[in-house]
Amino acid sequence: MTLPLRYFLFGTLRHLPLLEAVLGGPAVTEPATLADHAVMRAQGHSFPILIRQPGARAEGLLVHTDADGAARLDLYEEGFDYKVTEVTVETASGPRTARLFASDGAPLRPDGPWDLDDWARRYAAATVEAVPEVLDLARTQPFAVQQARYAMVLARADSTLRARAHPAPATLRRSPRPDDLQVEHLERPYAWFFGVEEAHMRFRRFDGSLSAPVRRAAFVMADAVTVLPYDPATDNVLLIEQHRFGPQVRGDTNPWTLEPIAGRIDPGEPPETTAEREAMEEAALPLRALHPIAQCYPTPGAVTEYLYLFLGLADLSQTHQRIGGLETEAEDIRSHVIPFPRLMELVQNGEVQNGPLLTSTFWLALNRARLRCG
The missing domain is CATH 3.10.490.10 (Gamma-glutamyl cyclotransferase-like)
Known part of the structure; x- marks a missing residue:
């Protein structure tokens, strides 16, 4: 032909x-x-x-x-x-x-x-994975919207590839077969910084039967890292403070939150490189070493975001409160350097409400003596 x-x-x-x-x-x-x-x-x-x-x-x-x-x-x-x-x-x-x-x-x-x-x-690899969503956008959105969304489309595609390559042990939970999830129809009704996917699907029940058709929706986000800087010599940690829209929408009377350094993983970038890059962008802080804490879905019932949590060893002896962040991302970030006992006080009085910071703090509490001796 x-x-x-x-x-x-x-x-x-x-x-x-x-x-x-x-x-x-x-x-x-x-x-x-x-x-x-x-x-x-x-x-x-x-x-x-x-x-x-x-x-x-x-x-x-x-x-x-x-x-x-x-x-x-x-x-x-x-x-x-x-x-x-x-x-x-x-x-x-x-x-x-x-x-x-x-x-x-x-x-x-x-x-x-x-x-x-x-x-x-x-x-x-991420560019190929992103093709279906890019074509969907081109069919439904004007050029300016397509351009604004493309970076996040690529980041989400990169996260999908990372998920497929990640080990999925099943010593207690179900080890799924290819036909355990059957998606009959998939829609993307919204996509910007995050996307929304809505599926009409069936899933394998624990009795072996397929479920009735169900409707499921999720916020589709890129993978991200968090890093809690810690100086074993001074026993100080560095925290980030910034306004967060999520608590504001929930109705929280104080949507300024205390957090570890955090950022989205760029396509093709290892999580460790992201942690080092974000430490420089948010706090102008070089890291000496990274200790993995955990990898997790913070909200698997509704959000695809997958986090890589690190503790970063750093020299905080000359680091003080500063205002930072990228102007191109409209960031307004204040950093705090405080002793570890003060961090525990903030956890106990409820001022720390950020999940990754809580997890990182508890990990540091378990490993602090070892890190200070090392």
Whole structure:
């Protein structure tokens, strides 16, 4: 069968699993080049841009597709502010006219050569996993909304991959079989910083039968880390204070909460790296070492968020109360350095209400003597 439509792809869609996820099936491709152009990394981003460069040749793929595949490609790229133009590319069988996705927005600066393999090692798996949600957004939301949501879509996809790869011991609980969960219909009625997924599903009951159809909903969030900085030499800890919207919505009369340092895991980033990065962003604090405390779902009945809790050893002898946080995220964060006995007082009088901080405090109480001797 002849596939009438051709696209020249120079960037991330050259990664075959991503291309086939977008097309919805196998891809028919051949190598191609575009004369007088070069593929460069976009400054401040992981993706490439195509720039004019006399004498250069941009390497890419020529993909042959039908109208359905073309519609899916157009829909996917629309969310990244690309419009279709036509170019002539060179292939082993001669020149071919093809469609090209060209940026229609503000020009981006080139920042050296872009390498597909380097991109794929860090970002490809999450990008492929995110394709269904990206296409759903493109079908239902305007461009500005798609762009605003994309980072969180990618982070949620990365969390899904991490969950699949995580050991799931079942020495006491059920060890599920593939047919123990049957999702009949899935909707995403809302997505921004977090998403909402609503499923019509059946699940395997403990008597072996399938449940009647049930309707379940969950807040879909990215995995995150928390880290409680501790200085064994001074027996001090560092706490973060900031306004939290959740307690405010609940009606709490004081929605400023005491917490450990915390932050979302970026796609392709190990949790330990996130902990170190967040300590610098929120408290300008380098960590000497990290001790794992726990990995857990804080609210599994309604929220997908999965936390990696750490204790971070740090020198707090010269660290005092400060105001910090990223302006780009509208953060207004105050840090407190206090003795460990004072932290226990705050736990006992109810001023500490943050679950990860409570867990980290109890872990530190059990391990404090060992850490101070070490």
